[in-house]
Amino acid sequence: MTERDEVAVVGAGLAGCLLACFLARRGYPVALYERRPDPRTGRVERGRSINLALSERGLDALRRIGLADRVLADALPMRGRMIHPVSGGQEFQSYSVSGDRAINSISRGALNNALLDAAAALPGVRIAFDHRLVGLDPTSGDLTFETPQGKVTAAASVVLGADGAGSAVRGQLLGYGVLTESLDFLDYGYKELTIPPIGGEFALDPGALHIWPRGTSMMIALPNPDRSFTCTLFWPTHGTASFASLGSPAAIERHFAEHYPDLVPLAPNLVDDYQHNPVGVLGTVRCTPWQVDGRVALVGDAAHAIVPFYGQGANCAFEDVVELDRCLDECGDEWSAALPRYQRRRQDNAEAIARMALANFVEMRDKVASPVFRTGKRIEHTLERALPGRYVSRYELVSFSTTPYAEVRRRVRRQHQAVGVAAAGVVALLAGAAGALIRRGRRG
Numbered sequence: 304m305t306e307r308d309e310v311a312v313v314g315a316g317l318a319g320c321l322l323a324c325f326l327a328r329r330g331y332p333v334a335l336y337e338r339r340p341d342p343r344t345g346r347v348e349r350g351r352s353i354n355l356a357l358s359e360r361g362l363d364a365l366r367r368i369g370l371a372d373r374v375l376a377d378a379l380p381m382r383g384r385m386i387h388p389v390s391g392g393q394e395f396q397s398y399s400v401s402g403d404r405a406i407n408s409i410s411r412g413a414l415n416n417a418l419l420d421a422a423a424a425l426p427g428v429r430i431a432f433d434h435r436l437v438g439l440d441p442t443s444g445d446l447t448f449e450t451p452q453g454k455v456t457a458a459a460s461v462v463l464g465a466d467g468a469g470s471a472v473r474g475q476l477l478g479y480g481v482l483t484e485s486l487d488f489l490d491y492g493y494k495e496l497t498i499p500p501i502g503g504e505f506a507l508d509p510g511a512l513h514i515w516p517r518g519t520s521m522m523i524a525l526p527n528p529d530r531s532f533t534c535t536l537f538w539p540t541h542g543t544a545s546f547a548s549l550g551s552p553a554a555i556e557r558h559f560a561e562h563y564p565d566l567v568p569l570a571p572n573l574v575d576d577y578q579h580n581p582v583g584v585l586g587t588v589r590c591t592p593w594q595v596d597g598r599v600a601l602v603g604d605a606a607h608a609i610v611p612f613y614g615q616g617a618n619c620a621f622e623d624v625v626e627l628d629r630c631l632d633e634c635g636d637e638w639s640a641a642l643p644r645y646q647r648r649r650q651d652n653a654e655a656i657a658r659m660a661l662a663n664f665v666e667m668r669d670k671v672a673s674p675v676f677r678t679g680k681r682i683e684h685t686l687e688r689a690l691p692g693r694y695v696s697r698y699e700l701v702s703f704s705t706t707p708y709a710e711v712r713r714r715v716r717r718q719h720q721a722v723g724v725a726a727a728g729v730v731a732l733l734a735g736a737a738g739a740l741i742r743r744g745r746r747g
């Protein structure tokens with residue numbers, strides 16, 4: 304393959320648009336194919352607005368194409384969690400030991416539009432909306448799309464699938480027998496609800512990510528620039544206590560009055576939102592390989608969709624793009640070398656964040672409200688202050704650094720072991736001192 308042939312990117316979502324920007328910067332002509340119409344001219348589907356927590360990994364990628372400030376202008380910083388118990392007052396838990404580090408609430412649509420604008424402005428990027436990929440020959444790079452005008456075909460030297468969790472590119476590779484996948488769906492789904500502004504002001508503190516931990520269910524709320532909050536309720540999809548169990552407006556009102564009493568006066572459209580907003584599915588996608596013959600590769604959710612409980616899906620997708628760009632650099636734009644290297648570097652990291660995201664669900668829906676958890680967090684922050692740079696919490700490493708996810712898991716394990724050993728040493732020392740005192744007492 305010659306350098307600088309056209310690259311086809313399938314999916315103009317977050318990863319696809321960023322990828323188009325990075326590739327165009329390297330001098331590649333890029334064809335960006337998207338199944339939907341241009342979102343900049345359309346309306347958001349009801350209950351699918353999704354606001355994201357954008358953190359350091361995502362910002363690092365955006366800084367590299369000069370887009371971070373533009374994106375942050377539409378974002379709201381959240382410096383910690385605000386816990387809402389069933390009764391009693393709210394409690395703020397800072398994300399960082401310094402208290403000033405923040406993750407950023409941004410609408411996925413606004414972020415996507417900013418990236419689309421950036422890609423469209425670059426010479427060499429051609430965006431084809433209303434193009435749904437339905438066929439891909441991984442050996443030739445021939446592509447088939449369904450469009451409102453019927454089927455069209457295209458060809459590309461390299462095809463990058465950035466078409467999300469239900470990736471058609473992945474499906475095609477599966478069909479050719481060159482890839483295997485596993486899909487692990489949670490028995491939880493999610494539904495969006497809204498807290499509008501009150502008298503033009505935020506109804507809750509906009510500087511926090513709000514959490515209502517309820518054990519078997521959980522709700523979170525992130526602020527929007529229009530002073531509303533988008534709430535996401537996570538609950539089992541089936542069973543006696545589940546989305547399926549609330550069949551009437553009265554049942555919905557009763558349920559929220561019992562479990563989320565402080566939400567009820569803030570959400571005047573609660574029943575309507577609940578009845579009409581869809582229930583989304585949640586799951587983890589794993590597949591291997593992520594690339595075939597140095598010609599076709601998967602990026603972002605297409606390769607590794609994860610559950611949203613660490614707020615890292617898009618951040619991780621952006622990191623993929625940065626790593627792919629780095630591999631192209633290191634391999635002199637030789638795709639046949641760069642794509643396998645990209646897979647080697649990213650696969651373990653994607654698996655690490657997939658596991659941490661699943662573990663964080665238990666933490667958010669259950670543990671954050673418990674006194675043991677709060678004490679643990681206080682001890683963690685004390686250690687961070689006492690050992691700056693040597694003891695760093697998992698949350699800070701994931702959200703406020705670009706330390707590879709797999710290294711984060713290893714480092715946190717080492718830190719916990721060291722603290723365990725130190726604690727055992729202190730206990731032994733105290734036991735020794737107490738024993739000596741008792742012996743001395745007996746002698747006296």
Ligand code: FAD
Nearest residue numbers: 314316317318338356436466467471603604614616617618
């Ligand atoms: P997508 O954003 O899904 O984009 C895929 C694109 O491909 C879409 O535009 C789609 O229309 C297009 N496409 C699909 N099929 C085809 C086809 N056949 N042909 C052509 N085009 C196609 N991440 C975070 O970082 N922080 C968060 O706080 C966070 N919160 C989340 C909350 C919820 C409730 C959910 C569901 C997700 C959350 N995420 C979060 C995850 C984040 O939304 C995803 O990881 C991110 O959108 C992945 O980007 P992507 O470009 O890989 O896929």
